[in-house]
Amino acid sequence: MSGVFQPANESQISDFIRDSAKSNNPIEVVGYNTKAIGRYIQCSQTLDLSKIKGIVEYMPEELYIKVCANTSMLEVMDLLKSKKQMLGFEPVDYGYLYYGKSNYGSVGGAIGCNLSGSRRFKAGALRDHLLGFRAVNGSGEIIKSGGTVVKNVTGYDLSKLVAGSYGTLSVLSEVVLKVLPEPEYSETFIIYNLDSLQAINAFSKVMKTSLEISGACYFPKNNINFFRLNDLDNTHSVLALRVEGPKKSVIERVSSLQSIFKEMKKTTILELYQSKLFWKIASNLECFSNSPNVVAKISLAPTDANSFVKQFCDDSIIGINNKYFIDWAGGLVWIEIDNLDPSYLIIEKIKKFCTQSNAHMTIVKSNMTYRSTGSFLTSASDDLKSLTSRIKKSFDPKSILNPGKMYAGI
Amino acid sequence: MTLQMPQADELVLNNKENIILDLKKISSNVLFENEEITPYETDGLTAYKQKPIAVVLPETTDEVSKVLSYCFNNNVKVVPRGAGTGLSGGALPLQDCILVGLGKFNKILETDFENRCVVAQPGVTNLAITNAVQHEGFYYAPDPSSQIACSIGGNIAENSGGVHSLKYGTTTNNVLGVEMVLMDGTVLRIGGKNLDSEGYDLLGLITGSEGLLGVITEVTVKILKKPQSVRAVLIGFDTIEDSGNCVADIISKGIVPAGMEIMDRPLIKATDDYAKAGYPRDVESLLIVELDGTESEVDILIEKVLEISKANKASYHRASASDEERLRFWKGRKAAFPALGVISPDYICMDGSIPRNKLADVLGEIYKMSKKYGLGVANCFHAGDGNLHPLIMYDSNNPKELKKAEEFGADILKYCVKVGGVLTGEHGVGIEKRDLMCEMFNDNDIQQQLRLKKAFDDKNLLNPGKVYPILHRCAEEGRIHIHKGKTKFPDLPRF
Numbered sequence: 001m002s003g004v005f006q007p008a009n010e011s012q013i014s015d016f017i018r019d020s021a022k023s024n025n026p027i028e029v030v031g032y033n034t035k036a037i038g039r040y041i042q043c044s045q046t047l048d049l050s051k052i053k054g055i056v057e058y059m060p061e062e063l064y065i066k067v068c069a070n071t072s073m074l075e076v077m078d079l080l081k082s083k084k085q086m087l088g089f090e091p092v093d094y095g096y097l098y099y100g101k102s103n104y105g106s107v108g109g110a111i112g113c114n115l116s117g118s119r120r121f122k123a124g125a126l127r128d129h130l131l132g133f134r135a136v137n138g139s140g141e142i143i144k145s146g147g148t149v150v151k152n153v154t155g156y157d158l159s160k161l162v163a164g165s166y167g168t169l170s171v172l173s174e175v176v177l178k179v180l181p182e183p184e185y186s187e188t189f190i191i192y193n194l195d196s197l198q199a200i201n202a203f204s205k206v207m208k209t210s211l212e213i214s215g216a217c218y219f220p221k222n223n224i225n226f227f228r229l230n231d232l233d234n235t236h237s238v239l240a241l242r243v244e245g246p247k248k249s250v251i252e253r254v255s256s257l258q259s260i261f262k263e264m265k266k267t268t269i270l271e272l273y274q275s276k277l278f279w280k281i282a283s284n285l286e287c288f289s290n291s292p293n294v295v296a297k298i299s300l301a302p303t304d305a306n307s308f309v310k311q312f313c314d315d316s317i318i319g320i321n322n323k324y325f326i327d328w329a330g331g332l333v334w335i336e337i338d339n340l341d342p343s344y345l346i347i348e349k350i351k352k353f354c355t356q357s358n359a360h361m362t363i364v365k366s367n368m369t370y371r372s373t374g375s376f377l378t379s380a381s382d383d384l385k386s387l388t389s390r391i392k393k394s395f396d397p398k399s400i401l402n403p404g405k406m407y408a409g410i
Numbered sequence: 411m412t413l414q415m416p417q418a419d420e421l422v423l424n425n426k427e428n429i430i431l432d433l434k435k436i437s438s439n440v441l442f443e444n445e446e447i448t449p450y451e452t453d454g455l456t457a458y459k460q461k462p463i464a465v466v467l468p469e470t471t472d473e474v475s476k477v478l479s480y481c482f483n484n485n486v487k488v489v490p491r492g493a494g495t496g497l498s499g500g501a502l503p504l505q506d507c508i509l510v511g512l513g514k515f516n517k518i519l520e521t522d523f524e525n526r527c528v529v530a531q532p533g534v535t536n537l538a539i540t541n542a543v544q545h546e547g548f549y550y551a552p553d554p555s556s557q558i559a560c561s562i563g564g565n566i567a568e569n570s571g572g573v574h575s576l577k578y579g580t581t582t583n584n585v586l587g588v589e590m591v592l593m594d595g596t597v598l599r600i601g602g603k604n605l606d607s608e609g610y611d612l613l614g615l616i617t618g619s620e621g622l623l624g625v626i627t628e629v630t631v632k633i634l635k636k637p638q639s640v641r642a643v644l645i646g647f648d649t650i651e652d653s654g655n656c657v658a659d660i661i662s663k664g665i666v667p668a669g670m671e672i673m674d675r676p677l678i679k680a681t682d683d684y685a686k687a688g689y690p691r692d693v694e695s696l697l698i699v700e701l702d703g704t705e706s707e708v709d710i711l712i713e714k715v716l717e718i719s720k721a722n723k724a725s726y727h728r729a730s731a732s733d734e735e736r737l738r739f740w741k742g743r744k745a746a747f748p749a750l751g752v753i754s755p756d757y758i759c760m761d762g763s764i765p766r767n768k769l770a771d772v773l774g775e776i777y778k779m780s781k782k783y784g785l786g787v788a789n790c791f792h793a794g795d796g797n798l799h800p801l802i803m804y805d806s807n808n809p810k811e812l813k814k815a816e817e818f819g820a821d822i823l824k825y826c827v828k829v830g831g832v833l834t835g836e837h838g839v840g841i842e843k844r845d846l847m848c849e850m851f852n853d854n855d856i857q858q859q860l861r862l863k864k865a866f867d868d869k870n871l872l873n874p875g876k877v878y879p880i881l882h883r884c885a886e887e888g889r890i891h892i893h894k895g896k897t898k899f900p901d902l903p904r905f
Contacts, residue, residue, distance in 0.1 A: 061658040062765050084664055120605060127611055128583050141854045149763040151580060151795040151835035153569045153618045154843075154850055155877065156859050160582070160614020169610075181664030204524050210547070210635045212703065249707035301525045301603035331605050358602040378608050383596050388609050390865035395858065406609065 002044040008051050010134065010142060010173040017171065017400070018140025020045060026400045029167040031070050034105035035094050037113050037364050038166045038405045040371035049108065052173060060085055063179050064131060064148045069108035069172035076107055080179055088180040089126045090117030093284040097365055100290030108172045114164030117283040118215045118242075121328040127163035129178045135162065135170035138396025148176050161391070167402045168410075169395040183244035188215070188275040189257040192236040192266040196220065196309040196326070199239045203302060203329040205260065206241055211253045215242030216329035217282055220314060223323045226287050231274050236266070242279060285334070287325060294337040294366045298350065300359035302330030308359070309333060312350055344374060354378045377406065385410070413458060413841055416875040418506040422463070422486050429486060429508070430464050436476045439467035439514065450491065450509050454556075455499035455842055462489065462503035469514045471589060471597055471627040478625065478872075479595025481508055487871050488593065490621040492532060492564025495556045497759070498840025500567065500620045500876055510625060512563050518542050519628070525603045526633050527586055532563020532626045536570070539631060548633040551578035554836070555744070563626040569618030571836035573669040573700075576794035578634070580836070582617040587630035590616060592623075593867040602630055615862075620838050621873045623866040637702035640668065641712055642736045645719045646693030646726030650674065653695035654769040656722035657793045660699065661766070663718060665711055669700040670794035671743055674773060677750075677788035677801070678742075684749035687742030690726040697793065698739050746790055746801070754786065754803035756812075760819050762826030763796045763835035775825050776800055783818045785811065797835035798826065824849050839877045847879055 002025075007013045020027055028043040031050075049070040056066040060083045067076060073091050080086050092115050095103025104110075116125040123129075132146025145158035162169055194202060199218035206213055219227075221237045232238065243253045254269060261267060270278055288295050300308060305326055313324040313335055323336040337346055347363070347370075354361050355378065363376040380388060389410045392399065404410070422429070433440045441447050442464040451459045463486075468474045481488050487507040494501050503509045515531035521542050522528070528539050528550070536557040539550040553572035554560055560570065566588065571580040578584070587601030600616070601607040616623055647653040653672055660667065673681065673696045682689040689696055697719075701711045712729050719727050730736035742749070750757050764772050773789060780787045786803040800822055804815035823833050827849045834843055847856060860878060863870070 059765070059767075061662045062767060063661060114606070114611070116606075124579065124583050125606065127614055128579065137858060141858070143855050143858045144851070145855070147763075147832045148765060148830060149796045149832055149835070151571050151575050151763050151792070151797045152832045153836060153838050154832045154834050155839065155847065155855075156623075156862060157569070157582065157614055157618050158859075158862075160611040160617075161862075163614075164611055181661075181666060184664065207526055208523060208546070208635065210638045210704070212637075245703065245707050246710045248710060249704050252706050253704060299604040299606035303522075303524045303603075328605060358599075359604050360606055360608050362606075380608050381598075383598055384600075384609060387592075387596075387598070387612070387865065391610055391862065394861035394865040 004046045004048050006048045006051055010136065013047070013052070013136045013171055013173060014140045014142055016047065017136050017138065020400050021139050021398045024398055024400065026403050029171050029402050031106040031109040032103070034098065034103045035109055035113060036098060036371070037362070037376070039376060039408065040368060041402060041404045043403070047171065049171070055079060056174060060179070062148065064176050065179055066148065066174060066176045067107055069111070069175050070106045073104035073107050073110055077104070081182070084182045085179045086182045087129060087177060088119060088123035089129050090119040090123070090283055091115070092117045094364070096289045097285045097291065097295060102284070107175060107177070111163050111172060111175060112165065112167045118217060118279055118327055121216070121331055122214045123180070127160050130159040130163050130175060131178050132176040133159055133162060133172055134174040135172045137170045138398060138401045143170065146176065150178060166405045168392055168405050169401065171401065185247040185250050185272060186242060186244040186275050187250050187254050187272065188270040188278055189241045189243065189254050190232065190268045190270060191239040191261055191264050192233060194218070194237055194239050196314065197306045199326060200302060200306045200330050202239055202261070206257070207329050209256070209260070211243065211256055212245070213241050213329070214244045215240065215279055218326040219282070219287070220324065222321065223287050223325055226289070227278070227281060229270070229274050229277060231268060231270055232278065240278060240282070242275065282327070287323065288334070288336050291336055291365060294347070294363060294370070296335055296337065296350070296361050296363045298333045298335065298354065298359055298361045299331060300333065300357060304357045304359060305330045305333055308353060311353065312346065344370065347374070351378050375407070380407070414880055415504055416880060418504070419485065419487070422506045426463050429484065432480060433464060433466055433477065433508065436480060437466050437468050437473050439469065441465040441467070450494070450511065451503060453491070453494040453499060453501040454497040455502065455840065458499055458502050458841065460503045460505055462507045462509040465509045465511055467511045467514050471591065474510065474591045474625055474627055475595040475597050477508070477510060478591050478593055481871060482594045482869065485869065485871065487874055489873050490567070490625045492561035492567065493535065493559050495560040496564060496568060496838060496840065497761070498834070498838040498842040500838050500840040500873070502841055504875065512561065512625070515563070515627065522603065523548065527603055527630050528633055529628065529630045530562055532566070532629055533561050536560050536562055536565055539633070543633050547636050549636050550631055551584055551634050552581050562629050562631065566617050566626055566629060567619065567621045568836070568838045571795070571797065573671065573792060575792070576670070577666050577668045582614055584632045585613060585617055585629060586632055588613060588616060588626050589628035590624035590626050593869070593872040598624070620840060620877050622863055622877060623872070639705040639708040640700065640702040640733070640736065641708050641730050642698055642700040642739045643712060643715050643719070643727060643729045644689070644739050645697040645699065645724045646690040647695045647697065647723065648693065648725050650695045650773050651770040652723045653697050654767065656697060656719050656724065657766055659718045659722055660715060663714065665714060667699050667794060668702040669698070670792070671698045672696065672769070672791040672793045673743060674789040676786065677746060677790055680749040680753050680788060681742035681745050684752055685742040685745040687738055689742055693726055698743060700736070743790065750788060750801050750803065756804050756806045758802045758804070758815050758819050760800045760802065760822050761834050761837040762798050762823050762831055764798055764826050764829055764831035766793060766796050768829040768831070769793070772798065772825060772829060776822055779818055779821055783814045785815055785818055792835070795835070796831065820846060841876055844877060845879050847877070
């Protein structure tokens with residue numbers, strides 16, 4: 001058996017996987033196929049989920065939406081918008097990174113990679129918004145977990161496990177996502193001309209207030225000119241702080257930010273429309289649009305962010321100048337690694353940094369050679385790998401679902 | 411005990427003395443005399459009691475690892491225990507087990523305001539975390555009502571909630587990292603001060619796993635800055651439907667309150683008699699809405715909520731003008747358990763979650779059941795997150811009433827599942843709802859979860875007999891039993 005199979009429903013997914021398990025035929029699971037994250041794998045069969053789409057149930061007052069797993073993320077976002085609601089984790093559009101243009105891909109794809117945007121530090125990751133799912137495991141059995149309610153401790157929380165499992169545990173067929181009301185209004189307070197250390201300090205200062213900042217990012221001077229907004233000067237480094245809520249409260253809080261940072265020489269305020277656009281451009285990685293290089297994200301303790309930047313992004317003395325930006329109030333550094341040396345030395349150094357500082361790297365874009373041979377994740381300890389392998393087997397005993405996608409041999 | 415637990419291992423029971431001697435070589439805190447281990451024979455689900463072979467109170471991760479490794483090698487079952495406040499029997503010992511109590515892991519290791527987190531040992535109480543950071547204006551968000559006594563490790567095991575879950579999430583949304591020991595003694599560190607971690611989300615999986623996958627020995631939790639302002643509104647309705655509609659309307663209008671609570675008429679009367687909270691007595695349903703944020707934001711939201719309540723035929727409404735008044739609104743609600751203890755000799759507290767819009771339907775059904783079984787019932791409902799706690803009143807001196815109350819409770823949970831809800835919102839499955847699991851899950855679902863358990867504990871030695879049915883049947887056994895208002899922890903509010 002080989003080729004591409006396009007099931008029309010969950011029961012066809014189940015039949016196909018059951019047959020593949022019997023014949024030990026590995027399967028690459030594909031949704032919109034828009035994200036080249038994870039190790040490159042070659043399977044004799046492709047399970048194309050294009051037809052597993054559609055809104056099953058949207059209950060605005062119950063704050064959830066149930067959709068077939070391969071429904072377009074954009075379709076879901078548009079539907080929620082029509083009821084002034086949204087996905088709290090702020091879905092990221094990886095289309096720019098890979099193709100230079102918008103493509104949000106599918107809901108299932110975002111879940112598989114657990115992709116969260118700039119609101120993550122306040123609202124939680126995608127995995128925090130997945131309330132329940134139905135899926136087919138590696139034996140072809142239909143399984144379910146969770147439900148439509150936010151408070152649920154009935155059995156293991158498998159939603160957390162499938163979010164970020166890169167399709168290696170099960171094939172999602174239906175998912176329930178928590179939704180939240182859209183904020184009535186938002187503004188973004190901008191501080192220009194800070195260096196990375198000053199930026200981290202500013203994040204720390206503002207996170208110790210009760211101003212409820214919902215976005216906090218920093219773009220250095222060499223990675224700012226892609227912003228084309230009327231009210232934003234794109235020739236200086238930019239630190240941006242987003243404030244959302246009822247208009248009166250937003251205006252008051254932005255004014256508090258002005259007082260807190262009154263010693264800063266150059267600041268500005270982006271009002272509603274420009275503010276929304278700013279965060280869309282930032283979250284969607286438009287700064288790395290169509291990048292030919294390796295792009296990675298490093299989740300770290302905010303107090304380690306500056307040391308990371310100094311070592312790997314920006315140090316004129318030792319001649320390091322990689323494009324980067326900081327998000328999640330210092331908890332995430334995005335880096336584009338220029339002129340990748342054939343031995344991938346810098347990646348190994350970053351991994352070492354991550355191991356030492358208990359941080360975590362995910363390479364989201366790289367070349368085919370690296371994707372085929374290297375590891376896109378930091379590097380799990382032997383004990384963790386062994387447990388990972390046992391978990392994988394508990395869902396997929398024959399290891400036929402995206403084998404090797406996360407770790408070689410698992 | 412009528413509840414079936416895993417069969418005791420005769421080899422282990424016969425080797426009891428040697429096991430105790432061996433454990434004493436690993437830990438200096440091994441309890442085995444009858445009177446020493448009696449306090450550990452039950453948790454918050456006091457209807458069930460069982461003494462273990464011994465209780466070990468380790469003081470270091472290394473000690474936990476050695477105890478577990480020893481038990482693994484000698485096929486001895488282990489039951490972990492935090493503060494023992496759990497309501498579903500998750501820490502009930504087994505006859506042939508070693509109970510590992512984490513009570514000596516009681517230190518806060520680090521308060522890190524720069525990274526907005528606290529690193530603590532698992533035996534630290536939930537409230538102690540807030541106490542350790544409140545001088546800087548921070549707090550730990552999940553606030554189960556037993557927060558003064560329950561441990562943070564136990565919170566992770568149960569994925570504890572509280573009244574603010576809609577806005578701030580439950581434990582799972584507020585934990586950043588853990589150190590845990592697997593049954594074979596392997597020590598793993600997952601997460602830390604960073605937000606996303608390597609590989610499968612083991613942190614999410616371990617949270618709410620009821621002590622079946624590993625023993626937590628350290629936690630890192632997120633702390634939040636306290637909101638500038640908190641206010642509450644008390645709203646009365648002539649029908650349950652109106653209060654349900656009001657809740658739906660508040661959410662539809664884009665408001666996410668910090669807390670929303672509904673009480674029905676029997677509970678309003680009982681709590682107001684007991685706590686003198688000043689509740690209106692002529693309403694069928696009372697809604698408390700708490701709003702937090704910046705001062706102007708809260709003022710705006712209070713106005714909006716009042717408008718919405720009027721549009722939904724509220725017959726009474728009052729916004730708190732001071733923090734004292736806000737606390738008075740909560741006083742009755744928080745006294746639900748002792749208040750019922752006054753009017754009924756015994757009661758069972760159930761814990762289902764339902765879609766918010768099914769409230770009137772489910773309560774209607776519960777009242778019908780109440781008539782059918784001839785037992786009184788009072789209801790409180792975390793309307794924000796759909797978590798319903800019916801309190802079934804009975805008299806344990808009449809053995810027939812106990813059985814009826816248990817059947818009544820099981821019927822309620824089954825109905826919760828029928829309308830799209832779940833068996834337990836925050837108390838956990840434990841042994842209490844174990845045999846109702848097949849109301850929600852089919853064999854495929856349960857087998858998948860059991861295989862996952864094997865990936866962590868292939869000999870099924872860690873907390874066996876909990877959460878998943880031993881028998882392939884849906885029996886109705888055991889609930890939280892409270893006799894004459896006396897719970898195991900009578901001072902703790904339970905809601």
